Amino acid sequence: MLVSDYNYDLPEERIAKFPPKERGSTRLLVLDRKTGATKDSYYRNLDQFLNPGDLLILNDTRVMQSRLFCTLSDGRQRELVVLEKHGDEPQRVMYRGKLHDGDMLRVTASAQKWSAEGSFGGCCRERRSARPVKTGASDSVPEADHFEHITVSHILGNGIAEVESIIPLAELAEKYGTVPLPPYLHRDATADDKKRYQTVWAKHMGSAAAPTASLNMTEELLDRLKQKGIIIKYLTLHVGLGTFLPMRTDKVEDHKMHSEWFYIPDDTVEAIDSAQRIIAVGTTVARTLEYYAKTGKTSGEDDIFIYPGYKFQLVDALLTNFHAPKSTVLMLAAAFAGWDHLKPAYMHAVEAGYNFLSYGDSMLIC
Numbered sequence: 031m032l033v034s035d036y037n038y039d040l041p042e043e044r045i046a047k048f049p050p051k052e053r054g055s056t057r058l059l060v061l062d063r064k065t066g067a068t069k070d071s072y073y074r075n076l077d078q079f080l081n082p083g084d085l086l087i088l089n090d091t092r093v094m095q096s097r098l099f100c101t102l103s104d105g106r107q108r109e110l111v112v113l114e115k116h117g118d119e120p121q122r123v124m125y126r127g128k129l130h131d132g133d134m135l136r137v138t139a140s141a142q143k144w145s146a147e148g149s150f151g152g153c154c155r156e157r158r159s160a161r162p163v164k165t166g167a168s169d170s171v172p173e174a175d176h177f178e179h180i181t182v183s184h185i186l187g188n189g190i191a192e193v194e195s196i197i198p199l200a201e202l203a204e205k206y207g208t209v210p211l212p213p214y215l216h217r218d219a220t221a222d223d224k225k226r227y228q229t230v231w232a233k234h235m236g237s238a239a240a241p242t243a244s245l246n247m248t249e250e251l252l253d254r255l256k257q258k259g260i261i262i263k264y265l266t267l268h269v270g271l272g273t274f275l276p277m278r279t280d281k282v283e284d285h286k287m288h289s290e291w292f293y294i295p296d297d298t299v300e301a302i303d304s305a306q307r308i309i310a311v312g313t314t315v316a317r318t319l320e321y322y323a324k325t326g327k328t329s330g331e332d333d334i335f336i337y338p339g340y341k342f343q344l345v346d347a348l349l350t351n352f353h354a355p356k357s358t359v360l361m362l363a364a365a366f367a368g369w370d371h372l373k374p375a376y377m378h379a380v381e382a383g384y385n386f387l388s389y390g391d392s393m394l395i396c
Contacts, residue, residue, distance in 0.1 A: 031282040031338065036364055037355045038376050046389035047215055049226035054248040057391040059379055066371035068378055073246045073392055076349070082259030084347075085305035087298065089241040089314045090264040092232035094200060095207035097219070098123075100135035100180065108135055110180070111210050112199045113190075113238050114270040114291060120183065120192040121199045124238075126213070129182050129191055137178040137206050178202055188278060200235075210238055212388055214354075227388075236268035236291065242388040243312035243350045261305070263298040267291070267314040267332060277356055282337050287358065289331035292318045299328060302344065309347040309396075313359045316366070319344045337361040338369055347396035352379055352386040367395045 050056050060069040060079055071078070080086070096112040109126040180199070184192040195202060209219035209227050219227070229244040231252075256262060268291045279285045294302075302308065302319070310316040321327070321334040323343035335358065345366065353360040364372050375393070384391045 032280060033277050033282055033285075033356050034280070036282075036338075036360055036369065038373060039380070040355055040386060041380065044380055044384070044386050044390075045214065046385035046387060046391075047217070049222065049245070049389045053226065053230075054246050054251060056246045057384055059375060059384060059391070059393045061367055061371065061375045061393060061395045063367040063371055063395050066368075066374060068375050070382065074248075074251055076251060076394065077254045077258050077260070079394055079396065080255065080258070080260050080309065081307070083261070083306045084309055085261045085263060085301050085307065086255060086309045086311060087302075087315050087319065088229070088231065088244055088247070088262065088264050088311050089267055089269075089318075090229075090231055090233040091237040091241060091266050091268050091314075092235045093210065093228055093237045093240050093269075094203050094235060095209065095224075096203045096238045097208045097210040098180075098203060098206060099138050099208075101138060102133060102135060110135070110193075111238055112203045112207070114236055114268045115198075115200070121194065122186070123180075123191055123193055123199070124189050125191055126189075129185060131182055131185055133182040135180045135182070137180060137202055178206070188275070212239070214387070231264070233264075234266045234268075234293075236266075237270070239269045239273065240388065241267075241269060241312045241314045243392060245389070246392060247311070261301055263301045265292065265294045265298050265315060265318055267318045269314055273314060273359065275358075277358060282361065285335060285358065287333045287335035289333040290314075292321070292329065292332045294318065294322055294328040296328075307346040308344055309349060310345045311349045313348075313350055313353075313362045316342075316345050316348055316350075316362060335361075336365050338365045340365045342366060347394065349392060349394050351388065351392055352376065352384060352390055354387060363393075363395065 054074050056073045058071045058073045060071055098110040100108045100110060110123040113122045115121055178197060180193050180195045182191050183194050209223045211219050211223060227240050230249055270290045275288060277285050310319055317334055318332055320343060321332045348366050350363055353363060
């Protein structure tokens with residue numbers, strides 16, 4: 031099975047560059063995975079497609095301010111995204127611009143204007159003369175004679191490095207970091223992003239990216255769902271490499287999924303065991319539920335890779351975003367809906383003017 035088989039034409043103008051002015055005002059494409067039939071609706075109408083007794087499961091992870099701006103000793107600028115830390119393993123980052131073992135990076139408190147071309151992993155051009163510009167990241171600036179430092183201990187490849195720092199990276203990120211917007215947005219985070227690139231129920235700090243299928247959910251919609259008799263429960267999966275690292279293999283089966291930490295509380299497990307129908311809000315929830323079905327584990331490291339041919343054991347419906355071509359999350363959606371149904375639905379969404387990716391519209395596959 032080739033990665034290139036799961037491709038489609040995504041025009042640049044269909045990628046949502048900013049959150050909608052009002053949370054929850056986005057569109058919703060409903061796809062019948064048995065017939066391939068589609069229906070155009072709105073996210074706020076989600077309750078119309080669910081039934082009393084349905085179990086809706088949400089990811090309550092909280093996104094870290096994990097985007098750090100740094101400079102090398104010669105003034106060259108580098109951008110890091112702090113990744114989730116698993117147990118006693120070394121601290122890891124994704125990086126933009128070239129780095130080498132032993133490089134020392136000085137953490138700064140403001141973004142640097144340099145080329146946004148390319149993605150993480152050293153494929154963007156440097157601009158040595160760029161001047162700092164203020165962002166909404168932090169008002170805390172290091173003293174003139176003191177800066178925090180990060181040392182590169184080992185380059186792992188694919189734009190990932192192991193690093194060391196006196197202060198844990200998570201603390202540095204909270205003090206000096208900003209919102210880790212996806213690189214394809216080609217812009218710095220604003221004060222609005224700090225609020226909108228986070229779910230309204232975000233609780234447990236640890237994600238390097240948002241569980242984006244939930245970004246359009248509002249308290250008002252949650253109340254209507256509960257009033258209709260829909261059960262709302264939560265689990266935690268800290269979004270990291272397993273979710274957003276690009277596929278760099280030709281064959282789907284050759285891709286190695288990185289692990290991400292998860293936890294399913296007892297009350298959610300009890301609800302799962304007695305549920306009439308389970309609706310996963312987002313691919314992170316779907317992966318966690320299916321990993322639980324496979325292993326029986328309610329916490330630990332989730333490295334399940336779901337792609338076409340997989341037989342779902344727990345998830346009955348999936349609320350998800352429109353995903354990038356040839357991505358692992360698109361593979362999961364294709365496994366659930368069937369690529370022969372999902373691709374035509376995506377083509378309809380493009381033609382009908384739906385917005386794609388993190389800040390875009392959503393799809394309910396049921």
